Amino acid sequence: MEVRIPDVIDVHTPSPARMYDYWLGGKDNFAADREAAEKVIAAHPEQRKLVRANRDFLVRVVRHLAEQGVEQFLDLGTGIPTSPNVHEVAREIRPAARVVYVDNDPIVFAHNQAFRATDDRIATVQADIRRPREILGDPAVERLLDFDRPIGLLVIAVLHFVPEGEEVIGTLRENMAPGSFLALSTGTYEGLTLEQRERIENAYAKSSAPAVIRSRTEIERLFTGFDLVEPGLVHVARWRSDGPETKGRLLAGVGRLGTSSPAG
Numbered sequence: 395m396e397v398r399i400p401d402v403i404d405v406h407t408p409s410p411a412r413m414y415d416y417w418l419g420g421k422d423n424f425a426a427d428r429e430a431a432e433k434v435i436a437a438h439p440e441q442r443k444l445v446r447a448n449r450d451f452l453v454r455v456v457r458h459l460a461e462q463g464v465e466q467f468l469d470l471g472t473g474i475p476t477s478p479n480v481h482e483v484a485r486e487i488r489p490a491a492r493v494v495y496v497d498n499d500p501i502v503f504a505h506n507q508a509f510r511a512t513d514d515r516i517a518t519v520q521a522d523i524r525r526p527r528e529i530l531g532d533p534a535v536e537r538l539l540d541f542d543r544p545i546g547l548l549v550i551a552v553l554h555f556v557p558e559g560e561e562v563i564g565t566l567r568e569n570m571a572p573g574s575f576l577a578l579s580t581g582t583y584e585g586l587t588l589e590q591r592e593r594i595e596n597a598y599a600k601s602s603a604p605a606v607i608r609s610r611t612e613i614e615r616l617f618t619g620f621d622l623v624e625p626g627l628v629h630v631a632r633w634r635s636d637g638p639e640t641k642g643r644l645l646a647g648v649g650r651l652g653t654s655s656p657a658g
């Protein structure tokens with residue numbers, strides 16, 4: 395059977411969302427994605443383990459935030475739906491939880507609409523997180539999220555495609571109520587040799603979003619205005635878990651916006 399692929403989908407340019415799907419064992423990827431994803435594995439053989447650890451972090455963090463009373467989530471760079479999804483985890487603890495899923499990839503948007511936006515307390519938005527004001531002004535965000543109350547801002551494994559990470563988070567933070575949380579994981583060059591780092595950057599170079607690998611200090615700066623909760627900024631497998639560390643790392647942390655935090 396011939397499968398028709400919509401024109402908006404560029405199957406020849408590797409997409410980070412589809413490469414990630416490939417590492418997770420999904421089927422929503424094309425030859426160009428698989429080739430680029432395999433190049434990353436060649437540079438960092440533990441890549442699949444790292445990606446799985448990141449998904450597990452996402453589940454732990456959403457559970458933790460829901461336990462802290464958060465019942466509205468803004469998930470930036472959601473990726474192709476993978477079980478369990480944010481709303482499913484949150485609703486185990488907060489049955490009325492509301493979630494807005496944001497991604498700029500058309501395949502992710504289509505899948506989010508089909509599989510995630512399953513009721514009127516879940517919305518999916520196709521937007522570029524480098525333009526956070528557009529996200530704040532999006533009708534679905536305005537309808538579902540009350541920024542006068544704590545929000546769980548999820549920025550998981552996406553800022554390594556976004557050089558403007560600090561500005562993006564700063565703009566959103568200015569609009570978030572005290573008691574809100576920022577949960578973040580992102581790629582660092584800690585643990586990698588220079589050669590590995592270059593090979594990973596090369597594998598992404600021709601993709602729709604080149605990689606932006608940061609130092610620990612640069613990642614700490616992303617939490618400006620937030621108080622990091624225990625255990626601080628750690629390997630993604632070690633955030634409230636004792637999973638095995640891989641050489642290549644995603645550093646992960648959760649920050650809470652206190653009443654004394656700078657508003658801008």
Ligand SMILES: C[S@@+](CC[C@H](N)C(=O)[O-])C[C@H]1O[C@@H](n2cnc3c(N)ncnc32)[C@H](O)[C@@H]1O
Pocket residue numbers: 410411414448449452470471472473474496497498499502521522523524549550551552555556603
């Ligand atoms: C590695 S996946 C992470 C998925 C999910 N957050 C997780 O941790 O399992 C990164 C996602 O970010 C999206 N993304 C990358 N740059 C983006 C941007 N500028 N705006 C919105 N989404 C972006 C990609 O399309 C991809 O779906």
